[in-house]
Amino acid sequence: xxxxxxxxxxVICKSGTSVKIExxxxxxxxxxxxxxxxxPKKSLMLMATSNEGSKATYEQGVEKDxxxxxxxSLTLSTLTVTSAHPEDSSFYICSAQxxxxxxxxxxPGTRLTVT
Amino acid sequence: xxxxxxxxxxxxxxxxAIVSLNCTYSNSAFQYFMWYxxxxxxxxxxxxYTYSSGNKEDGRFTAQVDKSSxxxxxxxxxxxxxxSATYLCAMKGSGGSNxxxxxxxxxxxxxxx
Numbered sequence: 001x002x003x004x005x006x007x008x009x010x011v012i013c014k015s016g017t018s019v020k021i022e023x024x025x026x027x028x029x030x031x032x033x034x035x036x037x038x039x040p041k042k043s044l045m046l047m048a049t050s051n052e053g054s055k056a057t058y059e060q061g062v063e064k065d066x067x068x069x070x071x072x073s074l075t076l077s078t079l080t081v082t083s084a085h086p087e088d089s090s091f092y093i094c095s096a097q098x099x100x101x102x103x104x105x106x107x108p109g110t111r112l113t114v115t
Numbered sequence: 116x117x118x119x120x121x122x123x124x125x126x127x128x129x130x131x132a133i134v135s136l137n138c139t140y141s142n143s144a145f146q147y148f149m150w151y152x153x154x155x156x157x158x159x160x161x162x163x164y165t166y167s168s169g170n171k172e173d174g175r176f177t178a179q180v181d182k183s184s185x186x187x188x189x190x191x192x193x194x195x196x197x198x199s200a201t202y203l204c205a206m207k208g209s210g211g212s213n214x215x216x217x218x219x220x221x222x223x224x225x226x227x228x
Contacts, residue, residue, distance in 0.1 A: 041123070043203065043220040044159070093158050104216060106158035
């Protein structure tokens with residue numbers, strides 16, 4: 001149980017285009033979903049927290065107009081990188097929490113490369 | 116001072132060795148302590164979690180929390196090549212704005228056959 005999927009696993013896009021990444025909790029309902037960014041050999045950096053049906057809470061320094069988050073249901077959250085630039089290239093990971101504060105389950109990540 | 120400090124390694128040990136991984140932290144509000152394992156180009160996998168101080172054992176893994184010293188550890192006994200991964204400590208407070216996980220940088224472990 002407690003499986004989180006992400007799609008796509010890898011995406012290459014041209015500078016200026018937008019990319020959508022999906023995060024799904026497959027066998028549980030996630031009250032809260034988180035989006036992280038991870039640079040090579042660095043730890044996870046929390047970008048935003050989203051609760052189903054409400055606006056996402058963004059961390060300081062994260063542009064909410066560039067990284068659009070939608071949490072339309074208890075099993076799906078999407079992250080859209082708008083007008084992507086090469087500096088947005090990174091590994092994006094989502095996680096989902098059911099309610100137990102211990103248990104935050106991570107997706108497999110999406111490798112974004114902007115050319 | 117960063118909230119969570121973790122030696123990034125790399126740490127290389129022979130198969131069968133006992134591995135000790137550690138993190139220190141500065142925020143006394145942290146109550147929940149987790150260890151994640153992350154294989155290359157994959158998402159983190161929750162290994163163990165502990166609430167407040169104490170020890171917890173699960174198979175070859177033992178997690179220890181010493182809140183008085185603000186120090187947590189993960190021990191791996193009889194290490195296997197399949198344990199080779201990056202190990203991330205993470206912690207969070209309880210309630211309110213303390214729901215967010217704060218991660219260490221991760222320690223890269225290699226277990227050599």
